[in-house]
Amino acid sequence: MKNYSQKTNLTFIILLILGMACQQQSEPAVPQLENVPNEVLDQLDALGFNSNEVKLYDGTLFIEGDIAIKMVDLKDLRQGNRLPVEEHYNTDNLVSGSPRTINVYVNMPQKYKDATDIAISRYNTESLDLTFQRVSSSSSADITITASPWYYYFFGILGSAGFPTASGDPHNQILMTRAYYDGVSNINGLATTIAHEMGHCIGFRHTDYMDRSYSCGGAADNEGDGGVGDNYIPGTPSGPDANSWMLACGNPEGDRPFTSNDQIALDYLY
Numbered sequence: 001m002k003n004y005s006q007k008t009n010l011t012f013i014i015l016l017i018l019g020m021a022c023q024q025q026s027e028p029a030v031p032q033l034e035n036v037p038n039e040v041l042d043q044l045d046a047l048g049f050n051s052n053e054v055k056l057y058d059g060t061l062f063i064e065g066d067i068a069i070k071m072v073d074l075k076d077l078r079q080g081n082r083l084p085v086e087e088h089y090n091t092d093n094l095v096s097g098s099p100r101t102i103n104v105y106v107n108m109p110q111k112y113k114d115a116t117d118i119a120i121s122r123y124n125t126e127s128l129d130l131t132f133q134r135v136s137s138s139s140s141a142d143i144t145i146t147a148s149p150w151y152y153y154f155f156g157i158l159g160s161a162g163f164p165t166a167s168g169d170p171h172n173q174i175l176m177t178r179a180y181y182d183g184v185s186n187i188n189g190l191a192t193t194i195a196h197e198m199g200h201c202i203g204f205r206h207t208d209y210m211d212r213s214y215s216c217g218g219a220a221d222n223e224g225d226g227g228v229g230d231n232y233i234p235g236t237p238s239g240p241d242a243n244s245w246m247l248a249c250g251n252p253e254g255d256r257p258f259t260s261n262d263q264i265a266l267d268y269l270y
């Protein structure tokens with residue numbers, strides 16, 4: 001999920017630059033985005049992405065704000081075949097083999113484990129075919145939650161994830177930005193972002209897919225098909241859902257438990 005406001009980033013950048021001037025550190029103050037090669041932009045266009053909305057840094061493409069796809073994995077994206085409409089969506093790839101238990105390992109401080117437990121209980125309360133459980137060992141993990149790289153804060157990324165694999169496994173990594181959440185006072189806000197990233201891992205796209213300006217502000221923008229499918233979930237409304245957990249943007253303290261439409265979407269897929 002992406003932070004809805006970039007103002008704090010600017011403040012942080014200024015403070016960091018001031019701090020670095022004092023400390024004579026060699027780390028660059030602001031990450032320099034890399035140019036996305038034209039052939040990659042063409043490929044993303046062909047896949048249905050809005051190529052104006054793509055960032056590239058450290059070999060990773062950031063799409064829709066918080067979907068992190070490594071350049072080397074780009075070839076694995078499949079072109080979807082449906083035109084986007086608003087509301088709840090899923091990717092072409094879903095987690096298969098249900099009923100299935102998905103093990104989540106949190107390699108972060110206790111606050112993140114507590115928030116993950118809240119997110120897990122939100123899913124498990126829905127009595128889905130997927131059951132989540134937190135495990136204490138990375139060796140049995142299906143999804144590992146760990147700290148994001150330092151530059152996530154500059155990009156306004158609260159947390160990132162990816163989509164299920166073509167073979168039906170959940171995406172295996174969630175990266176959370178500690179600069180946003182270490183000091184958060186509302187643990188449910190942290191739980192909401194973790195639940196959001198878990199939603200991507202099992203195949204949910206953004207609820208305001210058609211126009212991210214709904215939750216992110218700014219100019220109207222269509223995220224495009226994205227090459228991973230944007231299949232409309234029957235029974236969910238045709239307009240953006242005001243409090244959906246899968247809105248593209250939020251703020252660190254904001255709690256968005258599942259709405260009735262979110263519950264319909266979860267129950268439909270799993």
Ligand SMILES: [Zn+2]
Nearest residue numbers: 001066200248
């Ligand atoms: Zn997201």
